[in-house]
Amino acid sequence: MTDLLECRKEIDVIDKEILRLFEKRMKVCEDVAEYKIHTGKKVLDQKREQDKIEVLKESAHGEFNELGAQELFQQIMAISRKRQYQLLTKNGVENDTKDYEMVDALPMTGVNVVFQGVEGAYSYAAMRAYFSDAVNSYHVKTFRDAMEEVASGKADYAVLPIENSTEGIVTDIYDLLTEYQLYIVGEQGVKVEHVLLGIPETSLDEIKTVYSHPQALAQCKKYLESHPDWKIVKTENTAGAAKKVHEEMNRSQAAIASRAAGELYGLSVMAENICYNDQNVTRFIIVSAHPVYEKSAAKVSVCFELPHESGTLYNMLSHFIYNGLSMTKIESRPITGKKWEYRFFVDFEGNLEEPAVKNALRGLEAEANRMRVLGNYGQQEEQ
Numbered sequence: 577m578t579d580l581l582e583c584r585k586e587i588d589v590i591d592k593e594i595l596r597l598f599e600k601r602m603k604v605c606e607d608v609a610e611y612k613i614h615t616g617k618k619v620l621d622q623k624r625e626q627d628k629i630e631v632l633k634e635s636a637h638g639e640f641n642e643l644g645a646q647e648l649f650q651q652i653m654a655i656s657r658k659r660q661y662q663l664l665t666k667n668g669v670e671n672d673t674k675d676y677e678m679v680d681a682l683p684m685t686g687v688n689v690v691f692q693g694v695e696g697a698y699s700y701a702a703m704r705a706y707f708s709d710a711v712n713s714y715h716v717k718t719f720r721d722a723m724e725e726v727a728s729g730k731a732d733y734a735v736l737p738i739e740n741s742t743e744g745i746v747t748d749i750y751d752l753l754t755e756y757q758l759y760i761v762g763e764q765g766v767k768v769e770h771v772l773l774g775i776p777e778t779s780l781d782e783i784k785t786v787y788s789h790p791q792a793l794a795q796c797k798k799y800l801e802s803h804p805d806w807k808i809v810k811t812e813n814t815a816g817a818a819k820k821v822h823e824e825m826n827r828s829q830a831a832i833a834s835r836a837a838g839e840l841y842g843l844s845v846m847a848e849n850i851c852y853n854d855q856n857v858t859r860f861i862i863v864s865a866h867p868v869y870e871k872s873a874a875k876v877s878v879c880f881e882l883p884h885e886s887g888t889l890y891n892m893l894s895h896f897i898y899n900g901l902s903m904t905k906i907e908s909r910p911i912t913g914k915k916w917e918y919r920f921f922v923d924f925e926g927n928l929e930e931p932a933v934k935n936a937l938r939g940l941e942a943e944a945n946r947m948r949v950l951g952n953y954g955q956q957e958e959q
């Protein structure tokens with residue numbers, strides 16, 4: 577029988593040799609980086625990497641070692657690239673975020689702010705919470721309209737809901753963010769407490785139809801399930817549902833919206849706390865046409881597409897891990913026209929000024945398809 581201690585001793589000697597050669601190889605890669613800094617040649621050379629893997633696989637013995645060699649050298653080359661990205665950053669080579677401008681604080685007075693919905697909508701509450709009273713605010717009908725207002729320069733900022741703590745992401749906003757060349761410059765959470773609103777002095781058994789936005793209907797689905805005879809009708813926003821009930825003055829109609837919307841339209845609260853999650857918060861983003869970020873910005877949002885190959889997402893995420901960045905969110909959305917291909921959205925903690933962030937973004941930019949930094953904003957969460 578072989579001796580375990582002996583084997584381990586031998587492994588230790590081999591590992592030392594592997595480490596020595598690894599460091600030797602990395603030194604050469606640093607020279608390669610220097611060449612690339614001077615010539616502008618891209619760090620990633622896919623053809624060279626593929627050729628290398630083929631040659632190494634051919635030299636390996638047996639199927640198992642072939643696969644092992646492939647995995648091992650793919651990792652070694654990925655590490656080599658990460659070292660090169662670091663050196664490019666150190667030498668001030670510009671990356672995709674070069675157009676981003678850092679500011680002490682965003683201009684907040686005398687600006688035009690657009691939100692979707694009507695007064696009394698949660699977007700309106702988010703707008704009021706984020707901006708001072710010194711802004712000119714107005715509303716439009718759809719999320720796309722709000723994006724258009726900012727893209728055309730009519731509005732300086734748009735306030736849009738991106739995520740709800742009960743129901744998840746607002747998919748339309750994610751899709752619009754990739755369609756428009758706009759930037760996330762801020763965020764605002766709003767506690768969402770839905771109530772059932774009706775014509776004053778109406779009783780619950782008179783209700784036949786309930787109006788609200790699909791998100792609000794979903795957040796109150798347990799309550800609605802306890803009234804299976806009610807007809808559910810979707811509206812463009814919650815405040816719009818309240819407005820409709822107010823305008824039509826029909827006692828069989830009710831709306832799910834905020835208490836504030838009820839007050840605005842003279843409706844009575846017929847049922848409270850109808851959302852099944854009492855920690856129901858919607859996060860809104862503030863969108864601008866300018867790539868600016870505040871000095872104190874603590875969260876970066878990026879989106880990227882990946883080639884349809886095994887391991888591509890793993891490789892992309894390695895850029896965050898390798899640079900010690902903490903990822904706070906990952907989402908995916910289907911890419912229109914490409915069946916079963918996805919676009920990923922990642923949020924991670926950091927500021928565009930930090931070398932670790934620059935390195936990770938450089939890696940993503942080089943190795944993903946169509947990477948875009950959507951913004952740098954928000955405050956560090958209190959621990």
Ligand SMILES: C=C(O[C@@H]1C=C(C(=O)O)C=C[C@H]1O)C(=O)O
Nearest residue numbers: 605608619620621624625653656
């Ligand atoms: C070292 C280089 O940079 C990258 C890393 C490689 C490697 O580590 O072997 C190969 C190709 C490039 O993607 C190079 O261009 O040769």
